[in-house]
Amino acid sequence: MPLEAIVFDLDGVLIDSEPVWEEVRRGYVASRGGRWLPDTQQRLMGMSTVEWARYIAADLVDGVTAEEVAYAVIDEMSQRYAAGPPLLPGAEDAVRRLAAFRPLGLASSSPPALIDLVLGHLRVDALFRATLSTEEVDAGKPAPDGYLAVAAQLGVPPGDCVAVEDSSNGLRSAHAAGMTVIAVPREAHPPSDDALALAAHVAKDLDELTPALLTAL
CATH class of the missing domain: 3.40.50.1000 (HAD superfamily/HAD-like)
Known part of the structure; x- marks a missing residue:
């Protein structure tokens, strides 16, 4: 070819970055009394922002919207990367x-x-x-x-x-x-x-x- x-x-x-993504998203779920499942990280890998935020809001955490999930997680990731990815x-x-x-x-x-x-x-x-x-x-x-x-x-x-x-x-x-x-x-x-x-x-x-x-x- x-x-x-x-x-x-x-x-x-x-x-x-996968350990950082897992730590941030797992921390978000835990802070809101959600449930992190054994296959959650593997399922999230490769998902777009819309997809993983929707999954967390629908399956892992009650009472939040996908938009709220995405904003909080990406803001935390940006802060983590600020000192250097x-x-x-x-x-x-x-x-x-x-x-x-x-x-x-x-x-x-x-x-x-x-x-x-x-x-x-x-x-x-x-x-x-x-x-x-x-x-x-x-x-x-x-x-x-x-x-x-x-x-x-x-x-x-x-x-x-x-x-x-x-x-x-x-x-x-x-x-x-x-x-x-x-x-x-x-x-x-x-x-x-x-x-x-x-x-x-x-x-x-x-x-x-x-x-x-x-x-x-």
């Missing part, structure tokens, strides 16, 4: 290395404000030709909407893109969009075996992401 673009996920790929080792180098090789896009479940904050802190915002939050499409991951929209913004067929993902829902989303997928799993939230099987390559860290590897795929 001709490789024309590379599309990154954000949470769990460039920043170690939890960047993963090799994140900035990987982005700069691959931006010099092919155009970059980003498809994230985070809201636009957090995407901008993180990329600005990394000083790589200008290196992404297209960035998209799943707030801007009809359905979050595992639906392919976000990846398809980024490919369209880049002007590249999805089948000519490589996506870099970490979570089950993210892997399913990129694969459903027709992209070749590289998995960079996080030990704290490993993807399921069936989702991992969708990846063309499983990398142990971001240092493995080189033009040579992507060309070989």
Whole structure:
């Protein structure tokens, strides 16, 4: 396949944010006397803001609206990131290395404000030709909407893109969009075996992401 673009996920790929999201959302639920279920974090990973806020308001906490949930959680996340988001080792180098090789896009479940904050802190915002939050499409991951929209913004067929993902829902989303997928799993939230099987390559860290590897795929 001709490789024309590379599309990154954000949470769990460039920043170690899933533990922060879990702590903040779990704390919100607990502070309002709600119930955090054993599969809640896995279910939330990849959901858009509208989807996870609606899920928390409908299934975990009584007497709140989805809008109230989203506002409170995103405000707390912004405060956590203000001192610097939890960047993963090799994140900035990987982005700069691959931006010099092919155009970059980003498809994230985070809201636009957090995407901008993180990329600005990394000083790589200008290196992404297209960035998209799943707030801007009809359905979050595992639906392919976000990846398809980024490919369209880049002007590249999805089948000519490589996506870099970490979570089950993210892997399913990129694969459903027709992209070749590289998995960079996080030990704290490993993807399921069936989702991992969708990846063309499983990398142990971001240092493995080189033009040579992507060309070989």
